[in-house]
Amino acid sequence: MPVGLVAVPLARAVLRESSLPGTRIDLLGMALATCGPVAVAWAIVHGESDGWTSRTVLGTFAAGAVLLAAFVLWERRARQPLLPLSLYRIRPFVLSNVVSVACTSASSGRSSCSPSTFRSPRNAARCTPVS
Numbered sequence: 001m002p003v004g005l006v007a008v009p010l011a012r013a014v015l016r017e018s019s020l021p022g023t024r025i026d027l028l029g030m031a032l033a034t035c036g037p038v039a040v041a042w043a044i045v046h047g048e049s050d051g052w053t054s055r056t057v058l059g060t061f062a063a064g065a066v067l068l069a070a071f072v073l074w075e076r077r078a079r080q081p082l083l084p085l086s087l088y089r090i091r092p093f094v095l096s097n098v099v100s101v102a103c104t105s106a107s108s109g110r111s112s113c114s115p116s117t118f119r120s121p122r123n124a125a126r127c128t129p130v131s
Contacts, residue, residue: 029082032071039064 043060050057075081087093 024080026075026078026080026082029071029074029078032067032074033082036064036067036071039067 039060043057043064046060047057052058072085075083075085
């Protein structure tokens, strides 16, 4: 917090605005790109407790899919898209995104499982540097 109290006024004083004149923020694209993944994540989190076939979970999955599809459709026709879909024609861009998602998923998956593994002394004894 104290760093932010110093950094924000300093950044405002030193840095210049870098937006191009006439550009607009894609608010609808931002809303769709936020709400779609949040709906899918909510459904995943609540799937076990509410039941994977419950109306709420299935409906939230469906809503997330519809919102993500709406995001893609909106970005295809927006004058100033939040994410230009033409980037996905560039193979290095696609591959770097796939690798980034895979590494982040593996890392977060491992970090969320580690505490429960080491909570029990019996499980901790089985974890060796080579396993």
